Amino acid sequence: MGTQFAHERNLALRSEMNDFATQSAKASAILNGGGAVAMLGLLQALVQKQAQFASFRPFGLLALAIFVIGALAVPSMFIARYMQGGWLEYPGGDYRAKFWIWVAIVLMWLPVAAFLLGCVVAGIGIEHI
Numbered sequence: 001m002g003t004q005f006a007h008e009r010n011l012a013l014r015s016e017m018n019d020f021a022t023q024s025a026k027a028s029a030i031l032n033g034g035g036a037v038a039m040l041g042l043l044q045a046l047v048q049k050q051a052q053f054a055s056f057r058p059f060g061l062l063a064l065a066i067f068v069i070g071a072l073a074v075p076s077m078f079i080a081r082y083m084q085g086g087w088l089e090y091p092g093g094d095y096r097a098k099f100w101i102w103v104a105i106v107l108m109w110l111p112v113a114a115f116l117l118g119c120v121v122a123g124i125g126i127e128h129i
Helices: 002-047 050-087 094-127
Strands: none
Touching: 002 050, 002 094, 050 094
């Protein structure tokens, strides 16, 4: 009876963790996708002003690339979580599962860091206009 309760509690915890990962991934994709779209809009507006665009171009393109990397890290996190779950089923696959869970954790925080870094790079570029 006690092991069944512990198993059900672990399943409920895993379900909550998966829900949290899904919601955070959606938020990260929206943030980085919105940042990329905003940067494209700013770059388009500055293309018509050649003098100002020349100084902002490297910063704007770098910020755009960072936002795109952050947006691409979101589906990669789900792939890493899938790989982690797959290795748990094999005997001796614990160390591989631990590797993939660390990859998933890094990929979970990468979009947040990319969004913040993209905002900083865009802000530095705006100051150079």
